[in-house]
Amino acid sequence: SISPADGNKQNALSDLVAITFTDRAAREMRDRIRAKCHQRLMNASPEEASQWLEIYRHIDSARVSTIHAFCAALLRQYPVESSLDPNFNVLDDAATETLLAETIDTQLRDNLAQRDEATLALMVDYSLRELRIMLGQFITARHSIDFEEWSGKSPEEIAQAWLAFHESKRNLIAMRKLVSAAEVDRVKRVINTIEPVGDVMAQRFATLRATFAELGDTDRLHEHLQILQDNAQIKGSSPAKDWPDPSERQLFQKEAEKLRKRIKAIQDVGEFDPVEALPVAKYGLQLLEVTRDIVAAYEARKQQLAALDFDDLMIRTKQLLTSTEHPHVSRRVAAGIEHLLIDEFQDTNQLQVELVEALCGERKLSGKLFIVGDFKQSIYRFRQAEPKIFRTLREEMPEGGRLSLTQNFRSQPAIL
Numbered sequence: 001s002i003s004p005a006d007g008n009k010q011n012a013l014s015d016l017v018a019i020t021f022t023d024r025a026a027r028e029m030r031d032r033i034r035a036k037c038h039q040r041l042m043n044a045s046p047e048e049a050s051q052w053l054e055i056y057r058h059i060d061s062a063r064v065s066t067i068h069a070f071c072a073a074l075l076r077q078y079p080v081e082s083s084l085d086p087n088f089n090v091l092d093d094a095a096t097e098t099l100l101a102e103t104i105d106t107q108l109r110d111n112l113a114q115r116d117e118a119t120l121a122l123m124v125d126y127s128l129r130e131l132r133i134m135l136g137q138f139i140t141a142r143h144s145i146d147f148e149e150w151s152g153k154s155p156e157e158i159a160q161a162w163l164a165f166h167e168s169k170r171n172l173i174a175m176r177k178l179v180s181a182a183e184v185d186r187v188k189r190v191i192n193t194i195e196p197v198g199d200v201m202a203q204r205f206a207t208l209r210a211t212f213a214e215l216g217d218t219d220r221l222h223e224h225l226q227i228l229q230d231n232a233q234i235k236g237s238s239p240a241k242d243w244p245d246p247s248e249r250q251l252f253q254k255e256a257e258k259l260r261k262r263i264k265a266i267q268d269v270g271e272f273d274p275v276e277a278l279p280v281a282k283y284g285l286q287l288l289e290v291t292r293d294i295v296a297a298y299e300a301r302k303q304q305l306a307a308l309d310f311d312d313l314m315i316r317t318k319q320l321l322t323s324t325e326h327p328h329v330s331r332r333v334a335a336g337i338e339h340l341l342i343d344e345f346q347d348t349n350q351l352q353v354e355l356v357e358a359l360c361g362e363r364k365l366s367g368k369l370f371i372v373g374d375f376k377q378s379i380y381r382f383r384q385a386e387p388k389i390f391r392t393l394r395e396e397m398p399e400g401g402r403l404s405l406t407q408n409f410r411s412q413p414a415i416l
Contacts, residue, residue: 012338013055013058013059013061013062014061014062014063014336015336015337015338015339016062016063016337016338016339016341017062017063017064017070017337017339017340017341017359018033018062018063018064018065018340018341018343019065019066019067019070019340019341019342019343020066020067020342020343020344021066021067021343021344021347021380022066023066023069025066025343025344026064026065026066026069029064029343030059030060030062030064033059033062033064034056034059037052037055037056037059038056040052041053041055041056067314067352067355068090068310068313068314071313071314071316071317071355072090072308072313074317074320074333075088075308075313075316075317075320076088078320078326078329081320081323081325081326081329082316082319082320084308084316085306087306088306088307088308089305089306089307089308090307090308090309090310090313091302091307091308091309091310092310093310096309096310099298099301099302100136100139100298101132103294103297103298103301104132104135104136104139104294106297107290107293107294107297108128108131108290111290111293116290116293118285118286118287118289118290119286119290121286122283122286122287122290125283134287135287135290135291135294138287138288138291139291139294139295139298142291142295143311143315143351145288145291147288147291147292147295150285150288151285151288151289151292153285155278155281155282155285156274156278156281158277158281158284158285159274159275159277159278159281160274162272162274162277162281163272163274163277166272167272170272171219171221171222174221174225174266175215175216175221177266178215178225178262178263178266179215179216181259181262183255183258183259183261183262184212184215184259184262186255186258186259187208187232187252187255187256187259188212190251190252190255191205191208191209191252192209194248194251194252196237196243196248197241197244198237198241198243200236200237201234201237201243204231204232204233204237207227207231208228208231208232211224211227211228211231225263225266225267228259228260228263229260229263229264232256232259232260232263233253233256233257233260234249234252234253234256314351314352314355315351317355318351318354318355318358321333321355321358321359322354322358330358330361331361333358333359334358334359334360334361334363337359337360337368338368339367339368339370340356340359340360340368340369340370341370341371341372342356342369342370342371342372343372343373344372344373344377345371345372345373345390345393346373346374346375346376346377346378346387346390347373347378347379347380347387348386348389348390349386349389350386350389353389353393356369365396365397365398365401371390371393371394372405373390374405375387375390375391378390
């Protein structure tokens with residue numbers, strides 16, 4: 001907030017930056033701020049009225065906009081450092097889609113005319129519509145693709161890379177499922193309350209306790225699963241010698257059998273065969289090759305039009321703020337922002353977070369950054385929004401700075 005006791009009101013307001021995702025939301029935010037300041041002006045004492053009037057008159061100097069509008073203004077402010085024409089055009093979503101569609105069609109026709117092997121192979125196995133959809137998915141993710149790294153690989157290398165990625169993810173997911181499984185908790189309770197007298201079951205119980213304690217180690221997940229399968233059973237034990245109480249034996253047998261079924265289900269899910277993946281890897285490399293041609297043509301077309309799309313705005317702004325050639329820019333921009341508000345933060349992606357970090361400098365977690373979001377309301381995952389980023393940044397915040405918004409303005413009481 002801006003206190004009437006502050007000094008230069010216009011400069012103070014220009015140091016406030018509030019960013020949201022749509023033009024409509026930005027207009028609504030600005031209107032609400034203006035209405036609140038007008039209310040303060042109407043209720044101000046005679047001593048404070050002139051100061052609130054000054055704030056109200058200069059409310060438009062506060063930078064309230066979409067992230068794309070903010071980036072465009074920043075790039076125009078530093079055209080030399082950005083290597084851009086300061087009068088560049090900004091393509092909206094409709095213009096971007098049209099230009100991309102035209103570029104895809106033109107490039108595919110050129111590739112076919114030149115008998116490009118990758119394009120011909122894809123056209124044989126897929127319809128033109130299917131090919132356009134797949135290329136669109138690659139093009140959407142073009143800024144996160146290292147074309148040079150992947151283009152030099154063989155289908156076999158791609159399949160092995162997928163296998164390694166699959167194993168790392170699969171192990172982590174499987175471990176989480178097992179650690180939180182009710183079957184594990186029930187077996188733990190049994191082996192912690194029952195003490196068999198025979199050597200066989202006493203050793204199995206000790207092995208189970210030790211393995212449960214190490215379940216968080218994903219590198220040994222397969223080993224641990226097999227150990228649990230081998231020891232969560234009564235086979236090989238003597239009902240009379242190992243189990244003085246028959247009911248205890250029956251209880252352990254029932255819970256151990258449930259645990260083994262749970263482990264078997266985890267082991268059976270998501271097997272990956274790199275040999276079967278080879279055709280997909282081949283198609284992926286062909287798509288990558290064609291995508292690279294289209295991206296190059298698309299970039300050339302935008303350069304001819306002196307235009308940037310929304311992704312370009314954020315990428316070029318990030319490059320500007322992180323450039324080692326122009327460190328004065330990031331320092332000056334960060335110094336010109338006293339407080340940075342990001343609304344709907346659950347819909348941000350990694351690129352936008354890197355932008356925020358560049359804008360905040362060293363003060364990200366010490367009072368400069370204010371974010372608002374709700375993990376459950378993320379709706380822009382088709383634009384690479386990553387709601388987990390919101391959770392991660394929230395956990396980084398000092399505990400005193402984490403506030404829960406408990407008043408709901410959208411849903412009816414019956415729904416809540």
